[in-house]
Amino acid sequence: MAQEKAKGNGGKDVVIEVRDVVVGFGSHIVLDHVDLDVYRGEILGFVGGSGAGKSVLMRAIIGLLPKREGAIKIFGTDMAAASDLERQAIERRWGILFQQGALFSSLTVMENLQFPVREYLDLSQDLLDELAVAKLAMVGLDASVCDKFPAELSGGMTKRVALARALALDPEIVFLDEPTSGLDPIGAGEFDSLIATLQRTLGLTVFMVTHDLDSLHTVCDRIAVLADGKIIAAGTMDTMLASTHPWLQAYFHGKRSRASQLEAGVPSPLPARA
Amino acid sequence: MSDILLEATAQGEQLRLAGAGAWTAENAHDLESLIDSEIRRGGTISHVVIDMGRVDRLDTFGAWLLERLTRSFTARGCDTKVTGLKVDYRALIDEVHGVKREHKAERRGSTLASTIASVGENIVSVGHSFGAMVNMLGALVVVLARIVSHPRRFRLTSMVHQLDNVGWRAVPIILLITFLIGCIIAQQGIFHFRKFGADIYVVDMVGILVLRELGVLIVAIMVAGRSGSAYTAELGSMKMREEIDALRTMGFDPIEVLILPRIVALVIGVPILTFLGSMAALYGGGLVCWLYGGIDPDIFLARLKEAITLDHFKVGLIKAPFMALIVGVVACVEGLAVKGSAESLGLQTTASVVESIFLVIVLDGLFAIFFASIGM
Numbered sequence: 051m052a053q054e055k056a057k058g059n060g061g062k063d064v065v066i067e068v069r070d071v072v073v074g075f076g077s078h079i080v081l082d083h084v085d086l087d088v089y090r091g092e093i094l095g096f097v098g099g100s101g102a103g104k105s106v107l108m109r110a111i112i113g114l115l116p117k118r119e120g121a122i123k124i125f126g127t128d129m130a131a132a133s134d135l136e137r138q139a140i141e142r143r144w145g146i147l148f149q150q151g152a153l154f155s156s157l158t159v160m161e162n163l164q165f166p167v168r169e170y171l172d173l174s175q176d177l178l179d180e181l182a183v184a185k186l187a188m189v190g191l192d193a194s195v196c197d198k199f200p201a202e203l204s205g206g207m208t209k210r211v212a213l214a215r216a217l218a219l220d221p222e223i224v225f226l227d228e229p230t231s232g233l234d235p236i237g238a239g240e241f242d243s244l245i246a247t248l249q250r251t252l253g254l255t256v257f258m259v260t261h262d263l264d265s266l267h268t269v270c271d272r273i274a275v276l277a278d279g280k281i282i283a284a285g286t287m288d289t290m291l292a293s294t295h296p297w298l299q300a301y302f303h304g305k306r307s308r309a310s311q312l313e314a315g316v317p318s319p320l321p322a323r324a
Numbered sequence: 325m326s327d328i329l330l331e332a333t334a335q336g337e338q339l340r341l342a343g344a345g346a347w348t349a350e351n352a353h354d355l356e357s358l359i360d361s362e363i364r365r366g367g368t369i370s371h372v373v374i375d376m377g378r379v380d381r382l383d384t385f386g387a388w389l390l391e392r393l394t395r396s397f398t399a400r401g402c403d404t405k406v407t408g409l410k411v412d413y414r415a416l417i418d419e420v421h422g423v424k425r426e427h428k429a430e431r432r433g434s435t436l437a438s439t440i441a442s443v444g445e446n447i448v449s450v451g452h453s454f455g456a457m458v459n460m461l462g463a464l465v466v467v468l469a470r471i472v473s474h475p476r477r478f479r480l481t482s483m484v485h486q487l488d489n490v491g492w493r494a495v496p497i498i499l500l501i502t503f504l505i506g507c508i509i510a511q512q513g514i515f516h517f518r519k520f521g522a523d524i525y526v527v528d529m530v531g532i533l534v535l536r537e538l539g540v541l542i543v544a545i546m547v548a549g550r551s552g553s554a555y556t557a558e559l560g561s562m563k564m565r566e567e568i569d570a571l572r573t574m575g576f577d578p579i580e581v582l583i584l585p586r587i588v589a590l591v592i593g594v595p596i597l598t599f600l601g602s603m604a605a606l607y608g609g610g611l612v613c614w615l616y617g618g619i620d621p622d623i624f625l626a627r628l629k630e631a632i633t634l635d636h637f638k639v640g641l642i643k644a645p646f647m648a649l650i651v652g653v654v655a656c657v658e659g660l661a662v663k664g665s666a667e668s669l670g671l672q673t674t675a676s677v678v679e680s681i682f683l684v685i686v687l688d689g690l691f692a693i694f695f696a697s698i699g700m
Contacts, residue, residue, distance in 0.1 A: 155665035172353045177389075184388050187423040201664030220349055220383035251415040252384070 063090040065223060065255050066111060071120035073103070073110050080106045082279035083120070093249055093256040095270035097301065102276050104259045108225055112146060142170060144223040145216030149231065151208040153200035159211050160196040166218045185214040190244060206237045217248065226258040230265055238262060242269045263306065330358040338371040344378035347386025359389050363396045372397045377408025387413070387420045453679070456657045464587065467580045483585035490551040491593030495600060502542055502601035506534060506608030514617040523617055527624055528631035530609035535636040539602030541688055544647035547594055548680040552655035555586055556676040559659025560669045568660070587652035594648035595641055602640060635700050643691050647684050654680040
C-alpha cells in the first residue's frame with residue numbers, strides 16, 4: 051500500500067476525498083459545500099485569504115472539527131462511519147505538522163520523536179534511539195539536539211523537529227499547516243526542498259496549507275484555492291496564472307508575486323530554486 | 325507473521341540472507357530480533373550477501389534495520405553486498421546510509437558524586453532565589469520612592485481590582501477555616517485541661533494562641549495557596565507570551581505596573597483578613613466552650629478580657645503586613661522566573677507556594693523571638 055506506484059499528478063488514486071462538506075461556527079458558515087480530491091504521491095498546496103478557512107478544512111479532514119454536512123473519505127474510508135479501530139488505523143497512516151509545532155514541552159526532542167512510535171509499536175529502546183537519530187538526520191538536524199527541550203529550540207529547528215515527529219510512524223499522508231511561516235527566505239527555501247526530497251524518498255502525499263508563493267512555485271504539484279467558503283480553483287501553477295478569476299489574479303499577480311516581478315523585468319530577490 | 329521476513333543460508337564462509345515480505349513499521353519488532361540474531365551469529369564469515377529482491381514494501385524502519393545489518397557486518401570486517409533492491413527504495417536507503425553513528429544519551433548514574441553535585445546545585449539555587457527576592461524588594465523600594473514623589477503614577481484601579489480578588493473574595497473561606505480552627509483548639513483544650521480541673525484556662529489559651537499566632541499564620545498560609553499561586557501563574561503566563569517584554573518596550577516598568585499594585589493589595593488585604601479570621605476563631609472557640617465545655621458566654625468574655633491585653637492583638641496584626649510582603653514577593657519573583665514551557669509554569673507555581681509557606685513560618689519564628697525579647 052505504502053509504496054504503490056502513483057507518482058506524479060497523473061495518478062488518479064484519490065487518498066483524500068472531500069465531498070459537499072459544510073463547517074460553521076454558530077450562524078457563520080466557513081466552508082460551504084466544499085469538494086476536494088487529493089491524489090496519492092502529490093504535493094497539494096492549499097491557499098486562500100487569511101481567515102478563509104484553510105486551517106478549518108484541514109482540521110475537519112483530520113477530525114479535530116465537526117462538520118455539519120458532507121463526507122470525508124480517507125483511503126476510501128468514510129471517517130464519520132469508521133469504527134474507533136478503523137479510525138485509529140487511519141490516524142497511524144498520517145502525520146501532522148501543526149503551525150506552532152505542537153511539540154510536547156515537557157519531553158525532550160528525542161522523547162517527542164519516540165512518543166508515537168513507543169505507543170504504537172513494541173520496539174527496543176536501542177532501535178527507538180537509532181530511529182529517532184535517523185529521522186532527525188532526514189530533516190537535516192544532528193544528534194546534538196536530542197536532549198534539548200522544545201523551549202530551547204529556534205523557530206526553524208522547532209519546525210524541523212515537528213516534521214520529524216510527523217514522519218515518526220512513516221505516514222502515507224503528511225498535513226503541513228503553514229510550514230514555512232516564520233522562517234527566513236533561506237530557511238523557508240531549505241524547508242521546501244526538504245519536503246520535496248522527503249516526498250520523493252518516502253513516497254508521501256503532502257497536503258500543505260501555505261501562503262508562501264515561493265513554496266507554491268517550487269514544490270507544489272497542484273494548487274487548490276479556497277475563497278468565499280468554496281474551492282474556486284484547483285490545478286497546476288500554470289492554470290492559476292492563466293485564470294481570470296479576480297481573486298486569483300490578485301493573489302498570483304499581486305505586487306509580491308513572482309509573476310508580477312518577472313513581468314516587470316525585476317529580477318526575483320531570491321535565487322531561483324529548482 | 326505468515327511471511328518469513330529473513331532467511332539465512334550459510335555456505336562455508338559465505339552467508340546469504342534473503343529478505344521477504346513487508347519490511348515496515350508493523351513488522352519492525354519481529355524483524356529486529358531476526359536481524360539481531362543474524363548479527364550475533366558465530367563462526368567465521370567473510371562474505372555476506374543480502375538479497376532484498378522479495379521485499380515488497382520498505383519504509384524507514386525497514387531501511388534502518390537493513391542499514392544496521394550491513395553496518396554491523398561491515399564492522400566485523402565482512403564483505404557485505406545488498407542485491408535485488410528495488411529502484412524506488414534506493415533514495416530511502418541512501419538517505420539512511422548518511423546517518424551518523426547512533427547517539428548515546430548520557431544516562432546519569434546515581435553515584436555519590438552526582439548526589440553531592442545535586443545537593444550543591446540546590447544550595448546554589450536557594451542562594452540565587454534569595455538573591456532574586458532581595459533584588460525584588462530593592463526594586464519595590466525604588467518604585468515606591470518614585471510613586472511617593474509622583475503619587476498619580478500609582479495604579480489605583482489595578483490595586484483595587486487585586487484587593488477585590490485577594491481580600492474581599494477570600495473572606496468567606498478565611499472565616500470558615502479560622503472558625504473551625506478556633507472550635508478545634510477549644511475542644512482539645514477543654515478535653516485535656518479538664519483532667520487537671522483547669523477548664524477555665526482554655527479561654528486564655530484560645531485567646532492568646534489565636535490573636536498572637538494562629539489567626540495570622542492560617543491567613544498567611546491560605547493567602548499563599550490562594551493568591552500567591554494565582555500571582556505566579558498570571559505573571560508566568562504573561563512572561564511566556566512576551567507580554568512583560570511588550571510592557572517594557574513601551575516604556576513601562578513591569579514592577580510599577582504589575583507587581584506593586586499586587587503587593588500593595590496583599591499588604592492591605594492580609595491584615596484585614598487576619599482581623600476577621602481572629603474574630604471568627606474566637607467566636608468558634610467561645611461557641612465550643614459554651615456548648616461542649618459548659619462555660620457561659622458571659623464568663624468566657626469576662627475571662628477573655630482578663631487573659632488578653634492589647635499587646636496580644638497588636639502582635640498578630642503587626643506581623644500580618646510582613647507575611648503579606650513575603651508571600652507577594654516570593655509569588656512575583658517565581659512568576660518572573662517562568663521560562664518558555666508549560667512545565668516550567670507548573671514548577672514555579674509549586675515553588676512559589678512551598679517557599680512562601682516556609683518563609684512565613686520562619687518569619688513567624690523570628691517575630692516570636694523578637695517580641696519575647698522586647699517583652700510584648
